[in-house]
Amino acid sequence: MIEPTDIQLLQGAQRGDARCEEALYRRFNVPMFRVCLRYAANRQEAEDMLQEGFLRVFADLSGYRGEGSLEGWVRRVIVRSALRWLRQRRAFGTFEDLDDTLTVEPDEPPALFPNDDHRLVTQLLQQLPPGYRTVLNLFALEGYSHEEIAGLLGINIGTSRSQLSKARAMLKQLLSQRKLEMRDER
């Protein structure tokens, strides 16, 4: 069975074909969920971001003009939707809410598989405060400049630079701790 191309799926989704919409979602949900996991503090937030992001993707399908890959365009929409999601919940510059569960313990990272660095990166990013995490994601992984980050987040360029610097320092610290733990486990 020949799988439909991205353009065919795009055209079908623009017509409102439910099967094409689902196929488009199935094609990109895993890589986009990885992106959302890096912007979110946990899996639930990432799923919320992914849901709102795909709603935005389907609403803005006519905005894709065939310039570049469809996956790259979907990724940009998902990232912007994740930033909007964080802004709406005032995630920038606020402390994490304490869990209100009585006995549930905080998340524990699962054991890492060999060559599973991407999971390690995701877990480390999730441990950063939202402001650090967002700026580091946008600068290091998405390739935005400080001017663009300032425009996206509505902050000063200086704030973006300082957040990035602090994020790098914290990430180094977390990474060194994690390597020590992994060495001890071995």
Add this chain to the structure above:
Amino acid sequence: MRNELDQWLRQHADPGTDQPAPDGWDTPSGTVWAGVRAGLDQRRKRRRRFLFWLFFLAGLAGTGLWLGDSLTPAAKHLAPPMAVPERPAAAPNPKQPAVQAEQLSRLKATGAALPPAGRLLPAAADSKIKNPSTAATRVQNQIASRQPDPASQNTGPKSSLQPLQAEAAASADPIVPAPLPGLAPENTVLTDGPRPASAGLHAPALQTLPGHWPPLAGPAPASPPLPPSGNAPIRPLPQPNRLYVAATAGLRFTTRSLQGPGNAKPKGRESGAWVREVGLCAGWQVQPHWAIETGLQRTAIRLQAERVLNFRYRTNTEQFDNQNFAYRNSDEEKLETSFGQVDLRMDLSREPNRPIDDQAAVALSLRTDEQVNYWSIPLLLRRVQHSGRWQWSLSAGIGLHLEAGYQVQVQAARANRPGIRNIQVRLQGRANGLSPLFWDARLGAGLQYRLSPRASIALAPEFRYGLSSIYRRGPFRSLTRSGGITAGLAWQF
């Protein structure tokens, strides 16, 4: 500037494949697509609703314009009397020859001597003269008081009538009535040539007959009916119509007040919401300014509330392993809603990387959105005032609401983390506190514009206050208060 750490992140952040991890940590749960699907469906539903209302309003406006345009000519004759535009001076008066012929025929019938030359004047020369018979008398008296003085004829006209007298005196022919429009004058040979021009206000077609103009004694005989003219017949304004019907649609916002000594009021915050209302109404005008109305309306009461619930649950390891979520029953298996208790079940999912505990509790925020549909039968007394095409009214009365359906939707979220997912709420049954019927009092106004003698559009705001509780039982009474506005198309029989 990107440093080594940034490059390490970029190299290791993406596994380089779209294949999900074997344990599924980077695979979203199925609820994400379910949420996307629901959002897409909801968006399409909103679009369809928007298009429906757009076409409905466009159709309503088009129908109104069409009715207004197509029925305006007839409506002009039924409109209240307006200032008559001045007739152009050159336009012929089609009734004038008939008046003159009437004068001649009346003189002949009475056997009176015909007036001398120059004595017969066009009866309708004075445009203010409405009654031809009295006009003839008045003209005769006027002329009798002004005996022609040959010596004074050269001094110029004494009145506006004298030019016509002089003109008539210049002719020695007997009086021949001016030709009627469409009729050849007496002793006229019809030819194929052009028809003679109809007599105008100063038409020289009048000819005088020798003789004396006697005063008319007594009332003039009944004048024959006027010949048909080119204008449409003037019909009187119709009597106020008795029966009228209307189709209405509008929006209504309903909230409620709780009365009573009991403290068992629903927890949390509550607010009303807008609902649509459609209906048919029929009215009977019992007096020129009073009408009784009734009808059938499809309306609803919608209440939205947010409540916090302490949700306790116990994990089930076996089910968690199989279905990736843990099913739990709340200790509070009843949810207190705005309209009573509803059986409640909730499923709270868990993160795969979170250890499973035996007992946990979490504060959940429950948002309930309830709507009770009703069939409503109003009984109103309406006071109506007319002003041209406009009509305004005040109405008062009561309404009976019969319950015709119940819908409830609940969304659950973590109280301190609204973004948390996978809390599924299931409700069974319906709220048990609903009353099958209740009454309310109504006070409203109306503004109506007549598009045609029978069709009109109306705009009617109305306020309703509940007279009986929407609860069947309970320690307190729940009385509704609602305000809304409806638009409609009315038809009079």
